[in-house]
Structure formats: structure tokens, C-alpha cells
Amino acid sequence: MRIFMTLVPACLLVAGCSSEQGNAEENNSDTGMTAAARSGVPAVAEAYRPSFDEALRKAGEGTSPSGACAGVVGQATTVLNNADAAAQDRADAIAALDACYVRSMARFVDTTLSIENPGPQQCISLLRALPVHRSSLGSFFEGTGEDVAGYDKRLADLVGEKVRSACPDNANTILGG
CATH class of the missing domain: 1.20.5 (Single alpha-helices involved in coiled-coils or other helix-helix interfaces)
Incomplete structure (x- = not known):
């Protein structure tokens, strides 16, 4: 029975x-839709895929994806700074920027705070990673027509509640607020 x-x-x-x-x-x-999009992984054009996949892998392992995202952001902003770039290339670049700058970092935050009762060690990890991510990668956005503050807001919208809960004393610094 x-x-x-x-x-x-x-x-x-x-x-x-x-x-x-x-x-x-x-x-x-x-x-x-690609298999990646169906699985919840943001879809990015093939040209950005190797660096983006590396960023997601690192983020999922609890390592900041900023280094891997530098390739994506550099390539995407080069396209956006090219006035002769085709509309599809520009759309692919914007999607790649959002996927790497916002989504991969949100995955890193989720991974970092996924342990039971995250504490000071996890907050320090976020304090080391997010301000550097914003300042180093955000500087590439100049002249592209993309608003880095909008990307930062989308990232904060995705992870803000978790960060404020786990790291209340440092949340504003971590989130850039």
C-alpha cells in the first residue's frame, strides 16, 4: 500500500x-525563443554569448561577474558609439548590456545571499563587488545614449529587498543609493 x-x-x-x-x-x-531564454537566462546575441556565459557562470559561483562583463560592455558600447551601426546590432548591444550589467550582477547577489542567515561576510562581498561594478562598467556608458542610472535602478529593483534585509547598515552603499 x-x-x-x-x-x-x-x-x-x-x-x-x-x-x-x-x-x-x-x-x-x-x-x-532560444533554449537559454526559456530556461530563464537572458537571451543575448551570439557575438556576446562567450563573455556573457562566463559572467553568468562566475555569478552562479559567487564570484563577481564584472570582469567577464567588461568584454560584453566594451563590445556593446563600441556598437552603440558607432553611428552607422544597424538597428538590430544596436538592439543586440542594448540587450547584452542589460543582461550582463543587470542580470548577471543580480545573479551574483542572489547567489551570495542564498545561504541561510547571510551575515557580515556576504555583505562585505557585496560591498567589494557592486560599487566597483557600477563605477568601472558604468563609465563605459558615456556617449552611448544609454542611461547608467536606469541600469542601476533596474539592478536595485531586482536585488534591493534582499540586500536591505541582509545588509541593512550597508544597503545604500551596496545599492548605490
């Missing part, structure tokens, strides 16, 4: 997941 009570819910779960996965693949095949 115990085996039956375990097998029935497991079978229903597998059947439900299979159905949902099929529906998701069916819906996404029409939109042309």
Missing part, C-alpha cells in the same frame, strides 16, 4: 511535467 501511495503521485507529477514541457516547447517554437 505504501508503494502504491508513493507511485501514484510520482506518476502524476511526471505526467504533468511532461505535458507542461510539451506545451512550453510548442508555445516557444512559434516565437523563436
